[in-house]
Amino acid sequence: MIHAESPSAEEDLATVHLSDPPSIYESAMSSVRSPPSPPSxxxxxxxxxxxxxxxxxxxxxxxxxxxxxxxxxxxxxxxxxxxxxxxxxxxxxxxxxxxxxxxxxxxxxxxxxxxxxxxxxxxxxxxxxxxxxxxxxxxxxxxxxxxxxxxxxxxxxxxxxxxxxxxxxxxxTDVASRMLDGAVRLPRQLMGEERPAAEEAAQPARSGRDMLRIFKEMRQAVVNEIGGARPAAAVEEDREFLERKERVQDFEQRLSTASQQAEMLVKCQHDLEETMGELGLAFIKLLKFENEEATCDSQRVRAVEAKRVATAAVKASRYYRELNAQTVKHLDTLHDYLGLMLAIRAAFSDRSNAQLTVQTLMSDLSSLHGRAEKLEAASSKIFGGDESRIRKLEEIRKTIRVTEEAKVCAVREYEKIKENNRCEFERLDVERPQDFLSMLKGFVQAQVGYAEKIANVWENIAEETRHYATDRTLSV
Known part of the structure; x- marks a missing residue:
């Protein structure tokens, strides 16, 4: 950015004329049109x-x-x-x-x-x-x-x-209220007086309203981490998803590196903008000094040449500023996709949580069936049956029915999340090449177009000051 040190310098900068004819590159690219995106x-x-x-x-x-x-x-x-x-x-x-x-x-x-x-x-x-x-x-x-x-x-x-x-x-609802609600329900759940609805079991336990299931899912997560036995039907076997997950992680690393390099490029262009601005101010000060202290024609000639260089430097500074704005605009796609990585990780977390819920419910069913078999075996040894064991067996069978319904809802939710993941990956495969192609096209057009403008500025200065090189050659 150009920092003027005196009002007179600012006035001189305001008089600089920056209009330019369209560049050859812009004229050539104006006829290029991207193919229309397919309608959704x-x-x-x-x-x-x-x-x-x-x-x-x-x-x-x-x-x-x-x-x-x-x-x-x-x-x-x-x-x-x-x-x-x-x-x-x-x-x-x-x-x-x-x-x-x-x-x-x-x-x-x-x-x-x-x-x-x-x-x-x-x-x-x-x-x-x-x-x-x-x-x-x-x-x-x-x-x-x-x-x-x-x-x-x-x-x-x-x-x-x-x-x-x-x-x-x-x-x-805030987390504290949900946790308090779950803590109030916990004693009734432990006593078997309250069971969550099947639809509630399909939702993530970490919402805090079902403390008992939170503890069960935490236990199941620990079992998974230490390599314990998992329900075979709930193990992630989608090889395509696992491969995509690895590619997403690799893409995120490359994206982070590219984003850092883009920020470095923007900083370098900003430094060039400030340097050109300071150079222009320096020549404006030289111009004012030569005009105020001029005692011979050679000083007045140098003042005219200093104004030309000052004008060129200020022009270049403003072009760098415009170029930087265009660079930020086009390369912001990198930051957009970095934000998208957060959304993808959240979707992966939804899938993992849903899978953990299915695993937990299947483990609960396995445990309940085992308890029911033991009670049936113990009751069969007593003539006429044991009333207390029969009541417990009926309660367990009722719990099994509720848990089976919850498992069906949880599996349905898990399959829905898997399908959402698949559709989103397909959409990403289509949109990502289009987005990055558009980004690169805009970035290259801006870089080449402004490089041509800046080169023209200095070519004009070289042409206007060519007589200095001619005079020096003749003097030698």
Whole structure:
């Protein structure tokens, strides 16, 4: 960035004329058109989404001075019938949307939402700058959701974008409340007075509402880690998935390396921008000195030449600034895919948790069947049967029926997550080459186009100052 040290220098910079004719490269590339992307089989319900007008508001429940304030954003969406609707949403509503999508679409690569950076909001020199960054991040997040073939048509996103007034979706219960609820239920579960519904068993135990199952799944995880016997039907045998998982891990490492190199490139171009700007200022100062202290024609001639070099240096500095902005724009695809890696890991975690639930329920069934067989054998040895053993046997059989239903739901959920993983990998295989090809094409066009502009600047200077080399040759 150019730092002017005096008002007069800034005025001289403002007089520099930077208009240029279109470059040959730009003219040649203007005729090149990328082939249109194939239309999606399940287009999004929304054709355009914008987030604007951040506005600070006071909590309605406590309007006293000094009360907690929050920022709301105007979210405008238009459907394919060009019907636009605007609603106001606060950041907490975005958190609720993200949690609901993750819970209802397990196994999908749900784009991660922007983080709530309280520290950054307090330390940023310009509060408006922080709000603008967050606004842009939230807009980008919603557009990614809308572009997803499944999430873009989800009921959660539709309600978020179209429901007027306060968001009708209930926010997530905090972890402490869920754990407290689970602790209250635990004694009744241990006494056999309460059993979870089959549908509840299909959900991840780590939600905290079923402490007994949390302990059982922790035990099963330990058994898996130390190499104990696992239910054969629940062991991950999808070789294609395991190979894809390895490729994703390798891709993430390469992506991280490429992202670091992209940041280094941006820094180098920024340094060039500042260096060219400082060079231009130095020649402007020389120009002013020569004009103010000129006593002969040679000094006035040097002043004219100094202005030419200053103009060229400032032009080059601004071109480097524009180039850097284009570089950040195109190489931001790397950062987008780094964020996608978080979503992929979350989908893998959904799959592992669902598999662990199936393993735990199958282990429970095996244990229950063993207990039932022992009670049946013990009861058969007593003439007329043992009433207490018969009651226990009936309770165990009832528990077996409930656990069987839970296992069926858990297996169904696990298969659904596996299918979601497979579909997402297929989508990624199609979109990733297109995204990176577009990124590289834009990056190369920017680099070559601005390199040509900067070269033309210095070629013009070389042409205008050629007589110095001629005079030197004649003098020799």
């Amino acid at each position: 089989d399940t287009p999004s319900l929304f054709r355009a989404i914008t987030v604007t007008d951040p506005r600070r508001e006071i909590e309605a429940a406590n309007p006293l001075p000094g009360s907690t304030s929050f920022v709301t954003y105007s979210v405008t969406s238009s459907d394919h019938h060009h019907q636009a609707l605007s609603v106001r949403r606060r950041f907490r509503d975005f958190v609720t949307l993200a949690d609901r999508l993750s819970a209802s679409h397990r196994g999908l690569f749900v784009p991660p939402r922007p983080d709530k950076s309280t520290v950054e909001s307090q330390t940023t020199a310009q509060p408006g700058e922080f709000l603008e960054r967050r606004r842009a991040a939230l807009e980008r997040y919603l557009r990614r959701l809308a572009e997803h073939p499944v999430l873009g048509r989800s009921e959660e996103l539709r309600v978020f974008l179209r429901a007027e007034g306060r968001l009708p979706m209930a926010g997530p």
